[in-house]
Amino acid sequence: MSQKRLENWAPWLVTLAVLVVWQAICSIFKVSDFIFPSPYTIALSLVEYAKPIAGHAWQTFWTTMIGFAVAVAVGLGLGIAVGTSRFVYRGLYPLLIAFNAIPKVAFVPILVVWFGIGTIPAVLTAFLISFFPIVVNVATGLATLEPELEDVLRSLGATKADILWKVGLPRSLPYFFASLKVSITLAFIGTIVSETVASNEGIGYLMMSAGSSMKMPLVFAGLAVIGVMAMAMYELFAVLERRMTSWAHRGDHAGG
Amino acid sequence: MTQSLVDFRGVALAYEGQAGYAVEDITLSIEPGEFVAIVGPSGCGKSTFMKLATGLKPPSKGTVTVEGAQVDGPLKIVGMAFQAPTLLPWRTTLDNVLLPLEIVQPYRSTFKRDRAKFAERARALLRTVGLDGYGEKFPWELSGGMQQRASICRALVHQPKMLLLDEPFGALDAFTREELWCLLRDLWSEHRFTVILVTHDLREAVFLADTVYVMSPRPGRILARSEIDLPRPRDLDVTYTDAFSQIVHDLRDRIGRSRK
Numbered sequence: 001m002s003q004k005r006l007e008n009w010a011p012w013l014v015t016l017a018v019l020v021v022w023q024a025i026c027s028i029f030k031v032s033d034f035i036f037p038s039p040y041t042i043a044l045s046l047v048e049y050a051k052p053i054a055g056h057a058w059q060t061f062w063t064t065m066i067g068f069a070v071a072v073a074v075g076l077g078l079g080i081a082v083g084t085s086r087f088v089y090r091g092l093y094p095l096l097i098a099f100n101a102i103p104k105v106a107f108v109p110i111l112v113v114w115f116g117i118g119t120i121p122a123v124l125t126a127f128l129i130s131f132f133p134i135v136v137n138v139a140t141g142l143a144t145l146e147p148e149l150e151d152v153l154r155s156l157g158a159t160k161a162d163i164l165w166k167v168g169l170p171r172s173l174p175y176f177f178a179s180l181k182v183s184i185t186l187a188f189i190g191t192i193v194s195e196t197v198a199s200n201e202g203i204g205y206l207m208m209s210a211g212s213s214m215k216m217p218l219v220f221a222g223l224a225v226i227g228v229m230a231m232a233m234y235e236l237f238a239v240l241e242r243r244m245t246s247w248a249h250r251g252d253h254a255g256g
Numbered sequence: 257m258t259q260s261l262v263d264f265r266g267v268a269l270a271y272e273g274q275a276g277y278a279v280e281d282i283t284l285s286i287e288p289g290e291f292v293a294i295v296g297p298s299g300c301g302k303s304t305f306m307k308l309a310t311g312l313k314p315p316s317k318g319t320v321t322v323e324g325a326q327v328d329g330p331l332k333i334v335g336m337a338f339q340a341p342t343l344l345p346w347r348t349t350l351d352n353v354l355l356p357l358e359i360v361q362p363y364r365s366t367f368k369r370d371r372a373k374f375a376e377r378a379r380a381l382l383r384t385v386g387l388d389g390y391g392e393k394f395p396w397e398l399s400g401g402m403q404q405r406a407s408i409c410r411a412l413v414h415q416p417k418m419l420l421l422d423e424p425f426g427a428l429d430a431f432t433r434e435e436l437w438c439l440l441r442d443l444w445s446e447h448r449f450t451v452i453l454v455t456h457d458l459r460e461a462v463f464l465a466d467t468v469y470v471m472s473p474r475p476g477r478i479l480a481r482s483e484i485d486l487p488r489p490r491d492l493d494v495t496y497t498d499a500f501s502q503i504v505h506d507l508r509d510r511i512g513r514s515r516k
Contacts (some may be wrong), residue, residue: 148338148422155310156360156414157332166358170346247346247394 037217042224045217053206057225060191060202063119064229067126068187072180075131079138083172084164089139096135104129105193117198126190130183137179141172174248177241184233188226259324260285261418261450262309266318268475269304277316278304279476284469288417289448293461293468297511301476302454306420309452310334322418331418332360335411339423341403343395349406350391353378356414363414374413381409385439401432405439412443418450425460434492437463445489458504458511462486463495470510480510 019039025031026038033041046053078096081088104125111121145168153163195204203222210218242249267282279301286292294302307313308320311327320327335356343352357363357374367374382391385405387398395403404424411419421440425433441464444451455461461468462484470480484503486494494500 146340146342148340149342149344151307151310151312152336152338152342152356152410153359154312154330155332155334155336155420156356157330158359162359166355167344170344173346245346247396 034214034216037220041217042220045215046221046224049218049221053203053221053225056201056203056206056222057229059119060188060195060204060226061229063122063195063202064126064184064187064191067123067190068130068184070123070127071131071134071183071187074127075134075179075183076138076176078131079135079172079176080142080164080169082135083139083142084160084168089143096132100132104190105197108194108197111194112198118200121198122191122194122202122204125194126187129190129193130187133179133182133186134176137175138172141175142168145171174241174245177237177245180237181234181241184237185230188230188233192226261288261290261323262286262452263321264308264318265321267308267315267320268317269301269308269313270316277475279308279471281477282308282318284478284481286450286452286467289450291444291451291453291464291466293453293455293465294471295455295458295461295468295507295511296471296476297473298456300471300473302456302471303422304476305471306336306422306452306454309418310336310420333417334420335414335416335418336420336422337404337407337411337424338421339426341395341400341407343403343406343410345394345396348392348394349382349387349398350375350378352395352406353382353391353409353413355410360414378409378413381413382406384443385409401428401436404428404436408436408440408443412447412449415447416449418452421451421453421455423455424453425457426455433457433460438492440464441490458507459495459500462500462503462507463490463492468507470507480507482507 023039026036031038037045078092082092082096083089107128108121108125111124115121115124142164145163149167150163153167158166191202192204195202196208199205203226207219207222210216210222263285264282268277268280270277282305294305296302304313308315309322311320311322311329311331314328322331323333343349344355347355354371354374357378358367363370363374379388379391382388382405385408387402387405387409390398390402390406395406398406404427408421408424411421425436428436437460440451444464451464453461453464465484468482468484469478470482471477472479482503486499486503
C-alpha cells in the first residue's frame with residue numbers, strides 16, 4: 001500500500017527534486033539569469049507577467065484545440081478509409097508517410113502566404129502535425145481484425161458497415177485513444193512553432209519577443225506554461241482512455 | 257432418397273496468387289441432421305472446405321449446392337466456431353452470444369424490440385452449456401474452456417441449420433476437451449442440426465461423428481469415407497472399447513499411407 005502511495009507521489013517528488021537541483025546549481029555557481037534563469041526567477045516573472053502570460057496561453061490553448069479537433073476528425077476519417085479499403089491503403093499510405101516526413105515548420109511560410117500571419121497558420125500547423133498518428137493507429141486497429149471473426153460475421157450476412165460498426169471501430173478504440181495522447185502534445189508543438197515565426201499572439205510569440213528583449217526568465221516561464229498545458233491535456237486523454245476502454249487495460253486493475 | 261443438405265460435385269478451389277489447388281475433386285453429400293467430421297493432416301485444406309461449405313469462397317471448379325440451390329454468396333443458415341473463441345472483449349458474455357441476432361435476419365429487424373426475449377434465449381443456451389450466471393462476466397474473466405462454450409453458444413443462438421466447427425477444441429486441455437465433446441453430443445442430439453466438424457483428433461471425430469471423411473495433404477482430396485456405426489447415445493466409455501480403437505486405428509492407417 002505504501003509502495004502504491006509512493007508511486008502516486010512520484011511525479012511530484014521527481015519534479016520537486018529537479019527544481020531543487022536546478023535552483024542549487026544556479027545559486028551555487030551564480031549562473032546569470034540571462035544565460036540560465038533559476039526556478040525562483042522564473043516563478044517571479046510568472047507572477048510579474050501573469051496577465052499577459054494568461055492571455056497568450058489562452059490564445060495558444062484554443063488554437064491548439066481547434067487544430068487538434070480538426071486532426072481528430074480528419075484522422076478518424078482517413079484512418080477508417082485506409083484501414084477498411086485495400087485500395088485506399090495501397091494508394092494513400094506512401095503519400096501519407098512522405099507527407100509525415102516533411103518538417104511541418106516548412107509549411108508555415110506557405111501558410112502565411114495563403115492566410116497571412118496569426119491564428120489560421122497556427123491552427124493549420126497544429127492540425128498538420130497531429131493528424132498522422134491518429135490515421136496510423138485507427139487504420140492499424142481496423143486492419144488487424146481477426147479473419148475468423150470476420151468469417152463468423154460474414155457468414156451471418158453482415159455487411160461491411162456492420163463489421164465496421166460492431167467490431168472494427170470498438171476494437172480500434174484503444175488504438176485511437178493511445179494516438180490522441182500522442183497527438184495532443186504534437187498539436188501544441190505545431191501551434192508554438194507557427195506562433196514563433198508567424199504571429200503576434202500566443203506563447204510562441206511571447207517567448208520570441210521576450211527572447212529578443214533579453215527577458216530570459218520570461219522565455220522559460222513560457223516554456224513552463226506550454227509544458228503544463230500539454231501535460232494536463234495528456235492526462236485528460238489518458239483518463240478518458242482508461243474510462244472508455246477499460247476492457248483493453250484489464251491488467252491494470254485486478255479482476256476488472 | 258431424401259434431398260441432401262450440402263452437395264459437393266467435383267469441387268476445387270485455388271487461392272489467388274497461389275500455385276495449384278488448395279482442395280481438389282471433392283464430391284460428397286451431407287444429409288440434414290448428419291454429424292460429419294473431416295480429418296486430415298494440418299494444411300490439407302480442411303478450413304478451405306469450411307469456406308466452401310459456407311459460401312465464403314466460391315469454388316474455382318465444380319458446384320456447391322446447399323438445400324437444392326447453388327451457393328453464390330455467404331449462407332445465412334450456418335453458425336461457426338473456431339479454435340480461438342474470438343469473443344469480443346468489450347462485450348459481456350451474454351452480449352457476445354447475442355451478436356449474431358443483431359446481424360442475421362429475421363432477428364435483426366426486431367432485435368431492439370425483442371431484446372429481452374432474445375436475452376432469455378441466450379441465457380437458456382448458456383445454461384445448457386454450464387455457464388449459468390456467467391452472462392454478465394466479460395470473456396477475459398472466463399477460462400479457456402468457458403470461452404469456447406460461449407463461442408459455441410454464439411454459433412447456435414440464431415438456430416442455424418448447419419454448425420461448422422474448425423478445430424474448436426484444439427486449444428483445450430484433454431479433460432476440458434472430453435467434457436466439451438459430451439456437451440456438443442448433447443446439444444446435437446437435442447437440436448439435430450447438421451454439424452461439420454473439422455479436426456485432426458481422430459478420437460474426437462470417431463466419438464462424435466456419423467461419417468468421417470479423411471483428407472489427403474495439399475491439394476486436399478477426400479481419401480476415404482467411413483461411416484461410424486457405434487450405437488448412440490455414445491458415452492465417453494465407448495472410447496475405451498476395442499471397436500472404437502479399431503476404427504481409430506484404421507483411419508490412422510489411411511492418413512499414414514497418404515503421407516508417404
